[in-house]
Amino acid sequence: MSMSTLTLLQQLVVLLAALVLFLSFVLLAQGRLISAIHTFAWQGALIAAVTLVVAAGGQIHHLYFSAVLTLVLKALLIPWMLHRLAVRLALERHSETLRHPALVSMAAVALVIFSYWLVLPMVAEEQTFTRNIVAISLSVVLIGFLMMVVRQQAVAQVLGFMSIENGLFLAAVSATAGMPLVVELGVAFDVLVAMVVFGVFFFQIRASIDSLDVDRLNRLTEVPEVSEVGP
Amino acid sequence: MRLLLLTLAIPAVGALTLTLVRSLRWSGWLNLLVSAATLGAALALAWSESRGQGGGGVILGMAFRIDVLNVYLVVLTAFVGLTTSIFSRPYLAHVYASGRIDLKRLRAYHGMYQTFILSMLIALTTDNLGVLWVAVEGATLATVLLVSLYRTPEAVEAAWKYFILCGVGIALALFGTVLTYFAAQHADLPAAVQAEAGLDWSLLHAHAAELDPTVMRIAFVFLLVGYGTKIGLVPMHQWLPDAHSEGPTPMSAVLSGLLLNVALYALIRFKMLVDGSLAATASPQLAGALLMGFGLVSFLVAGLFLHRQRDIKRMFSYSSIEHMGLMTFAFGLGGPLATFAALLHMLVHSLTKSAIFVTVGHATHIAGTQRIDQIRGLIRTQPGVGWTLLIGVAAIAGFPPFGVFMSEFLLLTATMQSQPWLTLALVSGLAIACAGLFRHLHPMVYGTPPAGQQPVRANLLPVLVHLLLVLWLGLAIPAFLADWLDRATHLITGIHLL
Numbered sequence: 001m002s003m004s005t006l007t008l009l010q011q012l013v014v015l016l017a018a019l020v021l022f023l024s025f026v027l028l029a030q031g032r033l034i035s036a037i038h039t040f041a042w043q044g045a046l047i048a049a050v051t052l053v054v055a056a057g058g059q060i061h062h063l064y065f066s067a068v069l070t071l072v073l074k075a076l077l078i079p080w081m082l083h084r085l086a087v088r089l090a091l092e093r094h095s096e097t098l099r100h101p102a103l104v105s106m107a108a109v110a111l112v113i114f115s116y117w118l119v120l121p122m123v124a125e126e127q128t129f130t131r132n133i134v135a136i137s138l139s140v141v142l143i144g145f146l147m148m149v150v151r152q153q154a155v156a157q158v159l160g161f162m163s164i165e166n167g168l169f170l171a172a173v174s175a176t177a178g179m180p181l182v183v184e185l186g187v188a189f190d191v192l193v194a195m196v197v198f199g200v201f202f203f204q205i206r207a208s209i210d211s212l213d214v215d216r217l218n219r220l221t222e223v224p225e226v227s228e229v230g231p
Numbered sequence: 232m233r234l235l236l237l238t239l240a241i242p243a244v245g246a247l248t249l250t251l252v253r254s255l256r257w258s259g260w261l262n263l264l265v266s267a268a269t270l271g272a273a274l275a276l277a278w279s280e281s282r283g284q285g286g287g288g289v290i291l292g293m294a295f296r297i298d299v300l301n302v303y304l305v306v307l308t309a310f311v312g313l314t315t316s317i318f319s320r321p322y323l324a325h326v327y328a329s330g331r332i333d334l335k336r337l338r339a340y341h342g343m344y345q346t347f348i349l350s351m352l353i354a355l356t357t358d359n360l361g362v363l364w365v366a367v368e369g370a371t372l373a374t375v376l377l378v379s380l381y382r383t384p385e386a387v388e389a390a391w392k393y394f395i396l397c398g399v400g401i402a403l404a405l406f407g408t409v410l411t412y413f414a415a416q417h418a419d420l421p422a423a424v425q426a427e428a429g430l431d432w433s434l435l436h437a438h439a440a441e442l443d444p445t446v447m448r449i450a451f452v453f454l455l456v457g458y459g460t461k462i463g464l465v466p467m468h469q470w471l472p473d474a475h476s477e478g479p480t481p482m483s484a485v486l487s488g489l490l491l492n493v494a495l496y497a498l499i500r501f502k503m504l505v506d507g508s509l510a511a512t513a514s515p516q517l518a519g520a521l522l523m524g525f526g527l528v529s530f531l532v533a534g535l536f537l538h539r540q541r542d543i544k545r546m547f548s549y550s551s552i553e554h555m556g557l558m559t560f561a562f563g564l565g566g567p568l569a570t571f572a573a574l575l576h577m578l579v580h581s582l583t584k585s586a587i588f589v590t591v592g593h594a595t596h597i598a599g600t601q602r603i604d605q606i607r608g609l610i611r612t613q614p615g616v617g618w619t620l621l622i623g624v625a626a627i628a629g630f631p632p633f634g635v636f637m638s639e640f641l642l643l644t645a646t647m648q649s650q651p652w653l654t655l656a657l658v659s660g661l662a663i664a665c666a667g668l669f670r671h672l673h674p675m676v677y678g679t680p681p682a683g684q685q686p687v688r689a690n691l692l693p694v695l696v697h698l699l700l701v702l703w704l705g706l707a708i709p710a711f712l713a714d715w716l717d718r719a720t721h722l723i724t725g726i727h728l729l
Contacts, residue, residue, distance in 0.1 A: 154391075171409045175409065204382060220473045
């Protein structure tokens, strides 16, 4: 897999995608909530940059529109909403430490290797570019999952969820030159609605368990306690 | 196409209007009226399709497709939507009177109800696989706040679980959709349509053989896990019993009766593409085998879990997982007989399960709790509710002469023909599930009612209509319906059964 066979524009896309992946790692390890939100905003900006480069490289007009949409939605609007929610929930200074940071990072590395392993047989040998991009976006998706697993805090989980969306969007833009416009608009709309619903939920969760630590949401189990049953 | 536009426009307008209506009495009736109008439009759509006026069209830049497979589910969705809205009107009045929700949430409920129906109808009729994803996700978003409608800690927890698990699961399905699009772009399609119509199912199905099998194989795994989460396949089923048991009962009825079907429908569409793509490779049955495996595991595990339940709505949501597993298995088995059985089972399961949830809603109002060990003696307190619950459970457990027996019998016959050993697993699974249901049902219906238990005002009309339809389907499938299902079977398998 030699990078020098790629055109300059493709190299630029690969570089930006690599930075997106790097930010996924940062997001995973970042304990301070506000910093994590900022990292997420930068990731969104990078995705918008990738979209712009692909649009300029292939003269694909509707991708210019997607680039603007991504920038507004992922780099500005959603981070701003999260930031505001964090302030309103008095979480500005909130930070949590991962229990096993080294282990989590190693797991993320393993996920990247797994993605490459999965993608290798899928794409023909000569398409170095597509191969790298698809593998990187799958890694971003999987690291987003990992983040949702290891974080207990509801806002951090939402960041994981949103970075999964980022990975999906990266795949759509760079491997297939963007989905049809109507689909992209639909997905963007869903993401936005999801963000609003998440916002509603933060307050509902806090009202019900007095914290946003979702590990404490453990009332519903397969077999509830018998002790509470009066004769 | 005009009829389709009407079918989609009615719930859309209804959703907007209902969020504005402030009067409780009016919003209940209006919800019912909108649902009835939707059913009327859906029936007209089905009628025109059966006269050969199916095909597709473009609305607002989105490609739609009407064929026999989705039009039958459109009618089912609109029908259950109507009967559930008949039930939900007095139910919500009761909840409102008990002070558990305020008027604002009631308005949100009615608006979301129609939005939910609308997004399911879009998911069913769209031709674009990307829009299909958007609509299924939209259905999740519309229902997630309804699950937490009562704002109890349990309800909030259930809704959060539902949101996170389904959101993450469905993200995988989007990755699968992107991979499908990737395969379509590298296939030998006419270049002009590649970009714009590259996700149109009709086009992809016509060129399925040219899609790269390696990509499609991996895409299907993602799609199976993604939409499988929504169907409630084990082990991605964790959200389902919580969401179904903590939300308001009309929601449980439409979630169990309709949403699971729509997710399964999406998976079937993709299976048809993957089957076409893998036909020439060494493992042409891969998609079917995966569906069979997941389906069988879900079926058996859910049957066992039925025995341990203490909450009546949780118990019936496990029964939904069990039946969805059975359908997934049947579609995976393939062949005309199994596919016909699966399509019939989709129909009878939706009708029976929503009828049961409506009855359960009345039962929980009588007993004032959802705990199975505190619901006692329904038949003595209110014979109507007791008997319909008994008959509904007999129907869902697969007793003749109900329709569920019919479809399960057809499925067992098909399994006997192609995979005789699996019949054993199916029969024992059915027996385990039946025992699990009746073990809990018996004391609830026949036990001694606690002192002072009072009957409630119950509207059993929707339940009776559903159960009579299921009975009718068990005794004799009407010719037009048999023909309908047969044409759908032909669409999926390429072979006519009848």
